Amino acid sequence: MIYLSQIVNGIGLGMLYFLLAVGLSIIFGLLHFVNFAHGAFYLLGAYLCYALLQHGIDFWWAITLAGLIVAAFAALVEAGLLRRIYRLDHMYHIVATIGLALMIQEFVIIVWGPVGASVSTPPALVGVVMLGNFIYPEYRIFVVGFTAVLALVLWWLLEGTRLGAIVRAGSESSDSISLLGYDIKRINTAVFALGAGLAALAGGLATPIRGLDPFMGVEALAIAFVVVVIGGMGSFTGALIAGLLVGIVQSLMATIWPEGASLAVYIAMVVVVLVMPRGLLGRA
């Protein structure tokens, strides 16, 4: 029974990982750009959410505002800096975004200090729900529901709108988009902001579950990488399946061998790479 409960817990965690990875994935899909600052956007989202809560702002507004602020910041960074380096080799993308990530991390430490904090669950979601025989915290159900709705919206955005068609065409060739007469620069900025905003939302949503510390960005970046290595870059379905898989593995291991919970995630990734070298969906 405890395992079943952990699986449901894992789904909540997995949806957060999905949110994190899908942002990284769509940025890469359109821009062919590996964003090593993705974890830092997650970190910034978490701390902004925390700061807004400290100022007495309601949880809903706090996560929404945190997401929007980070998205706006990311748009500035894209337009002011990253745009200039797309033509360079991947190595330089990585170096520049590592630099950006370091700056964000140090900024967080300067403003909020090196010691972490905990965030209490929003009052409206403090209770527990009895699902059959086991107890389930309301907040986790909220996370699953909220991210599921967000996933549907994203799915619609990517599969059902013109922006989505462009993003998907972008993974083929950015020249063809310019030929279609779209302003590719604006689309790049918008998609980068969207990806960063999703990471920030994931950060905000994660705070009541895992608390805060200035180094949570690195951990999130690594998890996002695991998810896209398993699920494939630029794939919505891949990110969803792989995110859930990683979340569930981690939650199950937390009851079986707590010290090895994080380890198990990476071992799962190695197994997938060995058994299915092209990733779960075979697209990579």
Place this chain on the structure above:
Amino acid sequence: MTLALLATKKLGVNYGGFNALSDVELTVAPNTIHSVVGPNGAGKTTLFQALTGRIKPSSGQIMFNGDDITSLTGDRRVRLGLARSFQVTSLFHSLSARENLRLAAQGRFPWRALKIWQGAESNEQALAIADDTLAKVDLADVAARPAEELSHGEQRRLEVGMAIASCPRLILLDEPTSGMGIDDIGAMKKLIADLGRDHTVLLIEHNMEIVMNLSDRVTVMQSGRILVEGTPSEIRDNEDVRRAYLGSMITGGRA
């Protein structure tokens, strides 16, 4: 009829339900120039990919010099004497022309290149082949220049030189004149003709003047299949080919 150097039997390539190549029976006799022509999408490049081991055929067999090489990896095939040039120039851009050719010659004996103590300049055999090839492709003057600083025509000749330097039994040339200006094409034509004297060449080419003047045999492909095969004059007079090409391409000049 002499023993074929290269022969495919019922060769097929299938990309997720789409037959890029089906039932291809190609026979290349030694010491001939054999051209493969056809409209874009006819499967010429797919055929090359299958022959060089870049993609796995979904059916059929590839025989090289009497051996079944269907399941061998690309680098094994190179060691057996099958070399290719690329349609899109694919060089080691920061290395000198001579070093490019030295590496291509070394590719026949890749294990020797694992020596981490021996200087690269001590591979006398490979260097001799590289110098020999530099003369053949007329690049001796620019031997020390990095490949990325060569002119387009020079890069194309170096590209063909890369195939020659591996001392192959069969050279596959994928559109050697691709993107070339008029002035460079003459040099390339002469180079291919020279190659034909002591090598077997399988050529994909759009320039019909080159194909018709240099080839011993021509295979015409369409929609992944072989439409017809024959000598250049047989192809020129073939009704099916005329229909497929609307005549223009076969009778002269570039399409």
Place this chain on the structure above:
Amino acid sequence: MNKPLFHFALAVLVAIALPVLVPSKTLCSEVLIFAIAVAGCNLLLGYTGLLSFGQGIFFGLGSYTLGLTLLHSSLPLVVALALASIVGGLVAVVIGGLAIRRQGVYFVMLTLALAQLFYFLAYSLSGITGGDNGLLGIPRPGVGPFDLNGALAFYVFTAIVFLLIFAALQRVVVSTFGRTLLAIRDNGERAQAIGFPVRLFKIVAFAISGAVTGLAGGLHAALIGIAPLSSIDYHLSESVLIMTVIGGTGNLFGSVLGAGFYVIVSSVLSAIWPRWMLLLGALLIALTLFMQKGLWGLIEAAVSRIRDGGPRRSRSAIRPARGEKP
């Protein structure tokens, strides 16, 4: 300017000048130890085109191997270092073999994830590694008649090891093997097409890089007397990579510059302002915008300017990113 002997002379000069210019001999040793690790990273990044985020794995395992050997046996220091190097090399074969199954950005992400795997492994196996505390109280035996318990004595030992490794790597990069790596870096597809088993070459490059980095990790543990968890963490992998890029890729002496710059500047700045990494982040961004060839590139440009009396058109190290199809 690009003669191997000249670069080796520069390395000797650095090894001699360092203890004269820098008061802390421990810091001097640290510079040369990281120079070894960075050179190992450079072999992969600059010469083979593989951006490995997993160098911390080899460094950390080297530290643990040396620590465990010296804590649980009375083997000599040189043997313990050799073991650290062997373990680094062997694990690198496994890591390399696994990571090169995927290419381009997937390769980079995979190496980072594998680095995390080994970090959590070291953290979880606290019975062996000491977990969060690390391995403490590692002794530092002498080599033959020489006692190394003294910062300067240990520096001399480190400098000798550094020069040996530097010369060996110089030999490797001009060898037939090293030139083939350059070909693989430039165009792996073509290298495969002309008959080179590219995967094998990449794995061998990993093995050498891992062995060198493992040795550096071992030296570091001997230097500070502990094998901390931080010697295998993300931050270490990241630092080694940053030093490689700052120094300049594809040039072994550049790695010495990168390590020297990073280790000394971080030691000075962190004493003044704990949040100095903010400046490091800004530096990395400036580097991608204005000095892509790193410190060595700056020096090269300066020298050619002095020689030619004007800026020379340099062959660009910047190539358009090859589009990675998802």
